[in-house]
Amino acid sequence: MSTFVVLGAQWGDEGKGKMTDFLAEKVDLVVRFQGGNNAGHTVEVGESQYKLHLIPSGILYDDKINxxxxxxxxxxxxxxxxxxxxxxxxxxxxxxxxxxxxxAHVIMPYHRSMDRLNEKSRTNTIGTTGKGIGPSYTDKAARSGIRICDLIDPAIFKKKLKENIKEKNELLVNVYKEEPLDFDEIFKNYSNYAEKITPFVQETSVKLYDEIKAGKKVLFEGAQGMLLDIDYGTYPFVTSSNTIAGGVCTGTGIGPTMVNGAVGVAKAYTTRVGEGPFPTELTDATGEWIREKGGEVGVTTGRPRRCGWIDLVILKTAARVSGLTNLVVTKIDTLAGLDKIKVCVGYRFKDKVIDYFPASLEDLAKCEPVYEEFDGWGEEAATAKTYEELPENAKLYLKRIEEFTGVEVSIVSVGPKRSQTIVVHEIGESE
Known part of the structure; x- marks a missing residue:
């Protein structure tokens, strides 16, 4: 594949940063297409660790365009x-x-304020990061957002900022009883940012199109995960953008025929941060054991992640809505040491078993996971260098994932470092 997207096949935090970094070695461009600094990727290179929130993981290579x-x-x-x-x-x-x-749209100080206040006023909190992501997308949809092209034009920026500050202050003062925002202070600070950001700004849709036409290889890097998609996630406990593969086209300005493949990244178990339904969640000692062994704390939020068994209904849904051509399974080593490991292969709902994810959260709450049980494997999983060296029980587990989703497992990760990556099939080999 000359162009492909790497995206989360669960609720995010699957190890996309590591896999983007790993796969970026063989591409020319790495492109982020949605989200903001509410995302978080941890990448380990040798003995160094990098925590990224906004900048694509390809930045760690000196010869890649991001x-x-x-x-x-x-x-x-x-x-x-x-x-x-x-x-x-x-x-x-x-x-x-x-x-x-x-x-691209700009997150302004009032977006962060509105994010905090909106979350505080909700009866049922969403679990937002409070970084202004949702309110920024709200303004984008309401056609009152400020784009980068506006930010770097002083006259246009001043005009739009005045209009927006006036509108937001009416809400802050009259509805939320907060102090008003200072136009002069924000204009000064963001004018400084405009000067600093200008050298980086381009019509990137044209650049990307030309590079693809010239035969360059492109990796599109997703943030969050499929179940946080604004349309196909566990709405309203979702992010404010399209995290599925379809978001590449609207988020970068290229057509669907220019994307050749979609690589879904999934943990060997399931986690999520924040509120919302989680059918296979473990609230017992096993869930705590997985959390501690897997180091399951949000990179951006610092919040402990909720942990549960792998849910193949979720992965099958991700394969369908994003047209996955390959799967990457990470943290197979974290499960090492458990005697028995469960796999969700359906939901019992209204006296029948379904293998898709319902839209209604009320329906989802009525779904009871249907499990298959597998024998566990030992700590030797963490030292495996090839697929053949993986424990037999781990290979049976991976085969079941392939069988249920209909997507081959092309890469298995047995640790956070680049070197702890087993390539079963080269990405693009079977296309």
């Missing part, structure tokens, strides 16, 4: 903090390595 597409919402303050963080670790972040779409 793009933040128009579907991304960008907080300039967070962007330049991340750039400073990377450069202190010796990673070069320059306008020849990082390109930013002039059509």
């Amino acid at each position: 793009i933040l597409g128009n579907g991304v919402v960008i907080d300039p303050e967070a962007l330049f903090k991340e750039i400073d963080y990377l450069e202190k670790l010796g990673i070069r972040v320059t306008p020849d390595k990082l390109l930013i779409s002039d059509r």
Whole structure:
């Protein structure tokens, strides 16, 4: 495949950062197409660890072009903090390595304020990160957002900011009884960001199209996971963008015929951060054991992740809605040491077993997981260098995942480092 998307096949936190970093070695461009700095990727290279929130994982290679597409919402303050963080670790972040779409929307201070206040006022909280992602997408849909192209034009930025500050202050003061925002302070700060961001800004849709036509290889990097998709996730406990493969086209400005494949990344078990339904969640000692052994704490939020058995209904749904061509299974080593491991292969709902994810959360709450049980495997899983060296029980487990989803497991991860990656089939080999 010359162009493919790497995306989360569960609720996020599946190890997409590591896999993007691993697969980026053989591509020319790495492109982020949705979300904002509410995402978090941890990548380990040798003895070094990098925590990324907004910038594509390809930035760790010096010869890759990285793009933040128009579907991304960008907080300039967070962007330049991340750039400073990377450069202190010796990673070069320059306008020849990082390109930013002039059509991407800007997260403003009032978006963060509204995010916090909206969450506080809800009867049932969503579990938002409070970084202004949702309100920024809300303004985008309401056609009152400020784009990067507006930010870097002083006259347009001043006009739009005045209109927005007036509107937001009416809400903040009259509805939420908060202090008003200061236009002059925000205009000054963001004018400084505009000056700093200008060298990175391009019409990235044209750049990307030209690079693909020239035969360059492109990896599209997803944030969050399929079940946080605004349309196909566990709504309303979702993010505010399309995390499925279809989001690539709207989030980067290329047509669907230019994407050749979709790689879904899934943990050998299931986790999620925040509120919402979780059919296979383990609230017992086993769930706590998986959490501790797997280091399941959110990169961006710092919140402990909820843990449960792998849910193949979820993975089959991800395969269907994103047209997955390959699966990557991570953290097979985390489950090592358990005597028995369960796999959800359906939901018992209204006296029948279904193998799809219901839209209604009320229906989902009535679904009872149907499990198959597998014998566990030993700690030797963490030292396996090839598929053949994996424990036999782990291989049976992986085969069941393939059989149920209809998608081959092309890569197995047995640890966080690049070297702890087993390639079963080269990505694109069977296409």
